Amino acid sequence: MPVLGAVLDPLAFPFFVRALAASALVGLVCAVVGSYMVLRGLAFMGDALSHSAFPGVVAAYLVKGPFYLGAAIAAVATALAIGWVTRRGQLRGDTAIGVLFAGMFAAGVFLFSLIPNYVGDLFGFLFGQILGIGIGDLIALSALSVIVLGVVAVLWKEFLYSTFDPLGAEAAGLPVVRLDYLFLALIALTIVISLQAVGIILVVAMLVTPAATAQLVSQSFGRLVSIAIAIGVICPVIGLYASYWLNSATGATIVLVETAVFVIALIVARRPAASSPGSSQPPAA
């Protein structure tokens, strides 16, 4: 059967099986973290942090250190710096993000340009190289995923409360500021996990698109997370197969599949009858 063959043939290649496992895992972690992220209005923050990881990746490459460590240090440091600059109150959050993320990305490009014949690997860093993922990478990725998912499993209530109503949560005694910083660190770690799959430029799609799609069709938080996870895990699998048969860039193909699902949901989803988002006017009683 040709369809069965299309599904089974690539599985003969270990690199393809590793890529499947890695991308599904990345999709899962991104969906969970992304669900909180879109509700917190941090989509732009995700984009910024992924770009900020770049100098860390290049530095690790230069000293032949682990790429995960370099990316994690750069992204977490930037996340904390953005949080700190914003909390000082002189600048809006998006302004602080804009300045720091461009600066960090420039630092990465600058470092990279010092490497002779640098163009070759640049593509992999920027757009992902999941077909090149090794068993060691897969183990590192799994360990980081367990950390991120574990933290969310323990603190899902606290994150939900402080996302929905920071004032009420803080008055009830939740450490809202520390939760904010911790969540930024989780975003940074999630980006590190995702870099090899889709690369610096496209990570934000893995984080935001499944959750955004789920938000179009969800009335409750549990449903939002469940749908985001389903999209986040299934789309990379479809995308990988598509890229195998079309011989296209894997990261981009995965993101295109997710984007297609989003567009379909946008068209199909009934517009909620309630007042427009963010409206302060309750509907006439």
Next chain:
Amino acid sequence: MIQKTAPTAFQEPAGPDTPAAQPVIALRDVTAGYGDRAALEDVSLDIARGSLLAVFGPNGGGKTTLLKLIAGILRPWTGRVETFGLRAGDAARRIAYVPQAELVDWSFPITVWNVAMMGRFARLGPFRQPSKTDRAAVIAALERVGMIDESRTQIGRLSGGQRRRAFLARAIAAEPDLYLLDEPVTGVDVPTEEDLMALLAIEAESGRTIVATTHDLAAVSRHFAQVVAVNRRIVASGDASLVRDPDILARTYGGHLLVLGERAVLLDDAHHHDSPSGSERHFHEQGKP
């Protein structure tokens, strides 16, 4: 990761053996604000257990700031704020705070049930998941506010009155000793206002303390026992009949208030800061309830 206290370790609310003189809320010489702008200056205030107290005054006069100080969300620049004999914020598990409706993201994908369940989150702490006890508390709270039938409804689909009921259910589910409510009856229909205020009156009678901000003077005189008039300072505090005192209203609203019999009309709320604070100082009086 040791969180403050489990519910079992809660102190009992001040019982009959506690001296009545011990206030639930005490502010001493408090000045506080945002950035470099002071929103409240030199505030000293005691609020007794079981009070049903309205904080009224013009927009920007510091009503919400006062509430945030008591909740421990905002730290004073100078002075002390205490709740239940502890520094504000240290008795957080005994406090339920309900924000202004305008500050809530009503498009948030969350149901009435989960809003009410949030009242249980702080006392659960990390690791522990909502139990049968928590669900029973949420059901009881939703029944008390008359929202049990809407428990699966997304909050954006509720009417203005239902939205306030859902948030009051969250506060009740937290089983607090102190309710801090920011504009709880603003923009709600009359039946909701009557229901919510009757409920809060019962809570106050059972020894819980209610502090609510409002700019609805009619609601103040109908439903509250005590009032505090705030306009950057405490203008007056005492019995709810103070809101019928034209002199106090004039001082609170800085002359931008027209009093017509029972009704008070704000003429120009936006310009309440026009009068120099130096002249307001002469009116400054700090009564105790």
